[in-house]
Amino acid sequence: MDAAERLVESTRELLWERGYTGTSPKAIQQRAGVGQGSMYHHFAGKPDLALAAIRRTADEMRAKAEAQFSAPGTAADRIAAYLRREREVLKGCPIGRLTQDPDVMADPVLRAPVDETLAWLRTRLAELMTEGRERGELDAALDPPTTAATVVATLQGGYVLARAADSVHPFDQAIAGVLGLLAAHVSAAPTDEGPPVPRA
Amino acid sequence: MDAAERLVESTRELLWERGYTGTSPKAIQQRAGVGQGSMYHHFAGKPDLALAAIRRTADEMRAKAEAQFSAPGTAADRIAAYLRREREVLKGCPIGRLTQDPDVMADPVLRAPVDETLAWLRTRLAELMTEGRERGELDAALDPPTTAATVVATLQGGYVLARAADSVHPFDQAIAGVLGLLAAHVSAAPTDEGPPVPRA
DNA sequence: GTCTATACGCGGATAGAC
DNA sequence: GTCTATCCGCGTATAGAC
Numbered sequence: 001m002d003a004a005e006r007l008v009e010s011t012r013e014l015l016w017e018r019g020y021t022g023t024s025p026k027a028i029q030q031r032a033g034v035g036q037g038s039m040y041h042h043f044a045g046k047p048d049l050a051l052a053a054i055r056r057t058a059d060e061m062r063a064k065a066e067a068q069f070s071a072p073g074t075a076a077d078r079i080a081a082y083l084r085r086e087r088e089v090l091k092g093c094p095i096g097r098l099t100q101d102p103d104v105m106a107d108p109v110l111r112a113p114v115d116e117t118l119a120w121l122r123t124r125l126a127e128l129m130t131e132g133r134e135r136g137e138l139d140a141a142l143d144p145p146t147t148a149a150t151v152v153a154t155l156q157g158g159y160v161l162a163r164a165a166d167s168v169h170p171f172d173q174a175i176a177g178v179l180g181l182l183a184a185h186v187s188a189a190p191t192d193e194g195p196p197v198p199r200a
Numbered sequence: 201m202d203a204a205e206r207l208v209e210s211t212r213e214l215l216w217e218r219g220y221t222g223t224s225p226k227a228i229q230q231r232a233g234v235g236q237g238s239m240y241h242h243f244a245g246k247p248d249l250a251l252a253a254i255r256r257t258a259d260e261m262r263a264k265a266e267a268q269f270s271a272p273g274t275a276a277d278r279i280a281a282y283l284r285r286e287r288e289v290l291k292g293c294p295i296g297r298l299t300q301d302p303d304v305m306a307d308p309v310l311r312a313p314v315d316e317t318l319a320w321l322r323t324r325l326a327e328l329m330t331e332g333r334e335r336g337e338l339d340a341a342l343d344p345p346t347t348a349a350t351v352v353a354t355l356q357g358g359y360v361l362a363r364a365a366d367s368v369h370p371f372d373q374a375i376a377g378v379l380g381l382l383a384a385h386v387s388a389a390p391t392d393e394g395p396p397v398p399r400a
Numbered sequence: 401g402t403c404t405a406t407a408c409g410c411g412g413a414t415a416g417a418c
Numbered sequence: 419g420t421c422t423a424t425c426c427g428c429g430t431a432t433a434g435a436c
Contacts, residue, residue, distance in 0.1 A: 003401080018302050022221040024429055036431090037402050046430070092300065099363040100292065100300040102218050111366075118364045122373075143380055149361065149370050150377030156360040157353030163299040164311075164318045170349050173322075177350030180343055181381035203419080224411055236413090237420050246412070403436075411428075418421075 004042040006032040011053035016094040020101040058113040075132025076186045089168045092159040122148045139185035154178045204242040206232040211253035216294040220301040258313040275332025276386045289368045292359040322348045339385035354378045
């Protein structure tokens with residue numbers, strides 16, 4: 001791995017752990033094992049490096065989500081699988097956390113990938129829900145755009161609760177809670193299981 | 201208002217706007233219109249001042265929430281009223297945002313009020329739901345602890361989505377979404393309205 | 401491409417005068 | 419109680435040698 005690559009990876013880690021304001025060029029260089037001069041040769045400065053790091057993290061996050069969304073199964077199954085996917089809960093969402101960084105939000109270039117990623121997630125979930133409704137897998141009373149926003153918000157808020165409590169438990173509860181609420185809108189017809197059971 | 205008071209208020213504002221790492225003693229002093237010496241006379245340093253600010257914000261937040269929770273009306277009404285209450289959405293949650301501040305989370309003293317506030321909120325909402333179930337206002341299938349976590353997470357995550365989009369719209373959608381999901385569990389019996397209508 | 405040197409203001413405080 | 423002076427290291431680069 002060359003210097004530029006190590007710099008981007010170190011920046012990604014530090015942005016996740018400490019945010020933009022809390023991350024200094026010096027810390028990035030040290031973690032990457034790269035000198036001052038080298039960093040400024042490859043990147044114009046902290047914002048430039050942060051942009052590369054944020055873009056990569058955003059791309060990765062979309063790819064991981066899309067893998068769940070385009071898997072086989074009913075819409076409800078895929079949404080549930082996405083919600084239950086393994087996550088580094090206590091570290092929080094590497095994209096969502098940037099939302100609290102005033103210097104990131106103040107810079108349209110840095111903000112764009114954050115905005116786009118979260119907007120894409122909502123859109124994609126709403127599409128899945130619409131698809132599920134059309135196939136009769138989901139109750140017609142379920143409103144895709146608002147419900148999709150709720151699902152993404154539950155994830156983002158779940159991270160907040162987990163970090164506050166220093167425990168994954170509230171995150172798991174929040175997920176179990178939405179899944180329970182959504183279950184009331186899943187048509188039991190196509191499956192041969194019993195009625196939905198209340199989950200922990 | 202004396203110097204100590206102005207310092208605490210300025211700190212509250214800055215913690216909300218810029219977080220702990222992004223807030224310097226100098227910035228606090230300038231906003232408060234107070235000199236260096238005065239600040240260090242009244243407070244031991246940045247963490248001490250932050251503690252006073254965080255505690256006050258936490259107390260205020262609980263008081264505002266409790267005002268909704270203990271109002272007259274059914275449990276569902278009070279939960280809905282709490283969710284729909286006016287908020288400075290684009291500024292985010294002054295308590296929830298601290299969750300992203302590594303220096304706050306690393307200090308047990310600073311972290312405690314954040315943890316307690318969010319834990320209290322979940323507990324209180326779960327109590328309301330239990331009460332509603334016992335009175336037959338809410339469906340017995342609704343699980344109070346997990347659903348309460350979902351409700352708080354939706355709020356916290358709604359702030360994240362709104363800040364990312366620089367628009368209150370996704371926040372409003374997320375709230376509308378949970379309210380829609382919860383509506384399926386509200387017993388229609390005691391009211392004389394028609395069946396729940398899908399909301400925007 | 402990478403290193404070392406240099407710069408200048410800020411972050412976060414302490415000391416002592418008034 | 420509040421002010422001014424002083425401190426030291428960090429944040430965020432730029433310059434120029436190798």
